[in-house]
Amino acid sequence: MQNVFSNVERTLITKEEIDERIKELAKQISDDYRDKNLLMIGVLKGSVVFMTDLMRALDINCKIDFMAVSSYGSGTKSSGNLNIQMDLRKDVMGYDVLIAEDILDSGHTLSKVKELILSRKPASLKIVAMLDKPTRRKVDIEIDYTGFEVPDEFVVGYGLDFDEDYRNLPFIGVLKPETYNGSL
Ligand code: IMP
Ligand code: MG
DSSP states (O other): OOOGGGGEEEEEEOHHHHHHHHHHHHHHHHHHTTTSOEEEEEEETTTHHHHHHHHHHOSSOOEEEEEEEESOOSSSSOOSOOEEEEOOSSOOTTOEEEEEEEEESSSHHHHHHHHHHHTTOOSEEEEEEEEEOGGGOOSOOOOSEEEEEOOSSOEEBTTBOBTTBSTTOSSEEEEOGGGGTTOO
């Protein structure tokens, strides 16, 4: 079995930097939601590493739920269509919902997810994204909490994949260009 980790060209954000930033975000979110009814919704699969670290760093209670969506095929460009592969189990009505996303790229995925959840009447709705690639934005969308801004490069690790690989890398990295095989 080939070791796909050898395709990582360099580290963009270290595990230590991620841990530090998660502590800061968790403090801010804990303060903002102290008197609220927090329901964190993870957008699978990319957000899972970030969200599980973030929720454990909070000093308030939260409930969690997940939905699985995709706006990609196996390639790396977003299409405008949202494909709901798994919906929420919980009714969001009355909850202060915080959507956790891995990365905001074109914004297509999150704006569709946001629209869908808003239509179900939560008490409030905010978004936390681990990464933001602002130069790639196609849709106007506001994020309430951001981990890091990243340049226009395809990144992997800490939940983020390329063709379902690299999600369990403990840091955020960039792949060697030849890895993409012209699919970017
Ligand atoms: P958007 O709809 O273009 O904003 O894309 C959002 C989704 O695309 C994210 O939730 C990721 O799953 C995926 N994505 C966007 N950029 C990257 C990247 O650099 N690496 C890995 N996945 C990415
Ligand atoms: Mg993905």
